[in-house]
Amino acid sequence: MLDILIRNGRIVDGTGLPAFHGDIGIQGGRLARVGGQLTGPARHEIDACGQVVAPGFIDPHTHFDAQLMWDAQARPALEHGVTTVVNGNCSLSLAPLRAEHRPKLVSMFQQIEEMPDAAFDGAFAWEWESFADYVAALRGRVALNVAPLAGHSPLRMWVMGGAEAQKRAATPDEIRAMQDLLRDCLEAGAVGLSTSYVDMDENLFPVPSRFAHFEEIDALAAVLGEYGRMLQVVPEFYNTDITLARVDQLAELSLRHGIPTTFSPLFDSAVMPENVSRVLDRVGEQFQRGARVWPQVQTRPIDISFNLEVASLFFIALPAWYLTLRMPRDRKLAALGDPGTRQGLIDAAEPGGDTQRFAHLRVRDSRDASLIGRNLGEIAKERSTTPAAALIDLSLDEDLGVHFLSANMGHEDPSRIGPLIANDLVHVGASDAGAHIQSFATYGDTGYLFSEFVRKGHHLSLEHAVRKITGETAQIWGIPDRGLLRSGMAADVVVFDPETIARGDERPAHDMPENGMRYVREARGVDTVIVNGELTWSAKGGYTDARPGVVANA
Amino acid sequence: MPGPVIDDARVAPGHDGEAVLVVQVRHENGGVDSVTLDADCARRLLENCDAQVASDLRGKPWQHLLDVLPR
Amino acid sequence: MSELTEQRRFVTPEPDEDWPALAERALPGEPSAEAIEKLRGWNLHLFVRNPPGVLLGSDVIFVEAPRVVTGRYEGLGS
Numbered sequence: 001m002l003d004i005l006i007r008n009g010r011i012v013d014g015t016g017l018p019a020f021h022g023d024i025g026i027q028g029g030r031l032a033r034v035g036g037q038l039t040g041p042a043r044h045e046i047d048a049c050g051q052v053v054a055p056g057f058i059d060p061h062t063h064f065d066a067q068l069m070w071d072a073q074a075r076p077a078l079e080h081g082v083t084t085v086v087n088g089n090c091s092l093s094l095a096p097l098r099a100e101h102r103p104k105l106v107s108m109f110q111q112i113e114e115m116p117d118a119a120f121d122g123a124f125a126w127e128w129e130s131f132a133d134y135v136a137a138l139r140g141r142v143a144l145n146v147a148p149l150a151g152h153s154p155l156r157m158w159v160m161g162g163a164e165a166q167k168r169a170a171t172p173d174e175i176r177a178m179q180d181l182l183r184d185c186l187e188a189g190a191v192g193l194s195t196s197y198v199d200m201d202e203n204l205f206p207v208p209s210r211f212a213h214f215e216e217i218d219a220l221a222a223v224l225g226e227y228g229r230m231l232q233v234v235p236e237f238y239n240t241d242i243t244l245a246r247v248d249q250l251a252e253l254s255l256r257h258g259i260p261t262t263f264s265p266l267f268d269s270a271v272m273p274e275n276v277s278r279v280l281d282r283v284g285e286q287f288q289r290g291a292r293v294w295p296q297v298q299t300r301p302i303d304i305s306f307n308l309e310v311a312s313l314f315f316i317a318l319p320a321w322y323l324t325l326r327m328p329r330d331r332k333l334a335a336l337g338d339p340g341t342r343q344g345l346i347d348a349a350e351p352g353g354d355t356q357r358f359a360h361l362r363v364r365d366s367r368d369a370s371l372i373g374r375n376l377g378e379i380a381k382e383r384s385t386t387p388a389a390a391l392i393d394l395s396l397d398e399d400l401g402v403h404f405l406s407a408n409m410g411h412e413d414p415s416r417i418g419p420l421i422a423n424d425l426v427h428v429g430a431s432d433a434g435a436h437i438q439s440f441a442t443y444g445d446t447g448y449l450f451s452e453f454v455r456k457g458h459h460l461s462l463e464h465a466v467r468k469i470t471g472e473t474a475q476i477w478g479i480p481d482r483g484l485l486r487s488g489m490a491a492d493v494v495v496f497d498p499e500t501i502a503r504g505d506e507r508p509a510h511d512m513p514e515n516g517m518r519y520v521r522e523a524r525g526v527d528t529v530i531v532n533g534e535l536t537w538s539a540k541g542g543y544t545d546a547r548p549g550v551v552a553n554a
Numbered sequence: 555m556p557g558p559v560i561d562d563a564r565v566a567p568g569h570d571g572e573a574v575l576v577v578q579v580r581h582e583n584g585g586v587d588s589v590t591l592d593a594d595c596a597r598r599l600l601e602n603c604d605a606q607v608a609s610d611l612r613g614k615p616w617q618h619l620l621d622v623l624p625r
Numbered sequence: 626m627s628e629l630t631e632q633r634r635f636v637t638p639e640p641d642e643d644w645p646a647l648a649e650r651a652l653p654g655e656p657s658a659e660a661i662e663k664l665r666g667w668n669l670h671l672f673v674r675n676p677p678g679v680l681l682g683s684d685v686i687f688v689e690a691p692r693v694v695t696g697r698y699e700g701l702g703s
Binding site: 237240241265303311312319322410 | 565566567568569570572573574575576588589593597606607608609
């Protein structure tokens with residue numbers, strides 16, 4: 001008897017080949033049959049008429065490290081159809097890590113990924129030091145699959161000590177010790193190594209990985225070569241020449257050691273319109289040489305968020321505003337409340353009564369829940385005022401605590417992003433899911449891929465889009481047994497409506513440990529999510545108690 | 555003062571959702587470089603250059619960028 | 626193996642290398658103060674991050690000015 005039978009689906013198998021209609025049978029955690037008309041019987045049947053049946057989505061750039069320890073489902077990623085996550089990105093992982101280095105690592109996570117104290121402090125029992133013990137701690141605990149990277153920063157701290165790791169080059173003996181430690185991680189199931197060239201710790205001092213000379217990275221890449229595993233890096237932002245240099249470094253390592261490499265993120269911006277095309281030209285040249293240097297590109301646009309507590313550069317083109325917001329707090333509050341100054345600010349932002357500049361700004365967080373998600377244009381109309389006046393008044397009402405969002409400030413032009421993510425040299429990823437949780441929602445990029453670039457822009461076919469986040473991702477990362485709907489493979493399956501799949505609106509949620517706040521987006525159009533043959537989420541029933549996730553390479 | 559000069563400065567979204575200032579510097583050979591400043595560094599650059607807004611930075615010498623962070 | 630187009634030249638720091646040593650290696654024969662000044666102008670990215678002007682092992686250090694980029698934007702697709 002089958003465990004699950006999915007009937008009448010439109011099967012998009014992750015290869016990019018045309019969809020076809022048929023049934024899918026699941027037994028013992030594996031795909032027993034893909035296609036045809038199955039007679040059953042089955043313990044559980046799903047009618048997928050009118051829906052797509054696809055491999056579970058794989059997110060190659062997340063920071064769910066801590067969250068997975070108290071939220072087995074990495075909510076809300078799972079309900080978006082994500083069945084495998086790569087964590088440990090950007091040089092930061094929860095293992096290998098000596099107990100005495102935990103406070104330091106937690107501080108770095110808090111600084112870089114904006115994780116609150118409560119996400120670590122008492123939220124889970126931290127009982128491992130080695131990577132093998134970390135993998136063991138994940139086993140039986142998680143609802144989705146985990147493909148963990150070993151972080152270069154904790155690797156350095158383990159071998160050199162916390163202080164020395166942020167001070168100097170490693171000695172040859174220390175490099176050999178790091179190689180041995182990395183080998184242990186890869187043996188235990190690490191999918192590769194992550195490093196960072198940009199991140200800062202809690203003291204705004206470079207993280208340990210940035211003190212590594214090229215010889216150290218080269219030696220660690222040699223160990224990755226023994227296993228054919230991935231090197232992930234974070235390059236500098238908004239400087240094309242540096243990104244090109246990083247591409248060349250990665251290509252050299254890729255060719256020398258036979259490894260795949262990836263850098264994330266690569267994004268498009270009106271500030272540097274040539275950036276992406278120049279980088280892709282170089283990536284193309286390096287692929288021609290046989291190197292593998294995968295630029296990760298996110299699907300979602302980038303927003304700017306701010307409140308009037310600080311002088312955001314968002315206002316730098318408006319001297320009256322920028323100078324007022326730079327005042328000491330007491331003077332600023334007085335100035336914003338002064339009728340003459342207030343009117344001067346409004347006139348500067350809305351010359352000649354043109355109210356467009358701030359009308360699109362959305363309230364992203366406020367004590368008044370009825371305001372959240374609405375734009376200043378609407379709110380101003382309701383209050384018979386202007387958007388600039390509403391911006392000031394709402395801020396004063398809550399002692400400058402109201403947060404606003406200017407959406408689509410970068411990586412926002414679908415006519416440029418669509419062809420970019422369809423490009424064969426581009427790896428769709430860089431979601432950063434689970435990070436920056438108090439600044440913006442990092443969930444739902446997969447839904448956005450379908451709503452914006454398949455349905456609306458027609459930049460990718462349905463099959464191409466599915467391949468980009470399933471079969472192609474598994475292939476790039478060397479994640480075995482996943483990413484395709486093929487008999488005998490692990491049964492990670494998502495059922496969704498191709499006409500409605502999307503990301504929900506961004507909203508604040510208080511679902512972190514100790515009721516901490518984060519921004520989330522719920523899934524739209526996803527019907528069922530199956531991991532290793534077990535139902536983990538459905539639109540009708542929500543999350544289940546199943547914990548079928550595994551460490552993908554262990 | 556010979557050497558590279560600030561050519562442009564524009565606001566862009568940073569990786570963390572904060573606004574950053576991307577400053578473009580034109581070198582004598584015509585090549586263009588860029589650096590990214592957070593709000594504090596941008597404020598110091600404006601002060602160093604006696605500028606009120608980003609457009610006032612145009613034409614200022616590159617050395618002003620060496621002191622946007624306290625040493 | 627395919628040829629690569631020329632890009633802006635860069636080096637990475639040697640362990641314990643400071644600006645004078647780097648200048649000597651990158652721009653041999655030039656007076657040290659002038660060479661350092663050139664390198665600083667070509668590597669402003671090292672001065673707008675903490676700690677400003679300190680060489681880190683993983684840094685990219687350009688040894689020439691940015692090249693003039695010719696051609697125009699022709700789209701992002703393949």
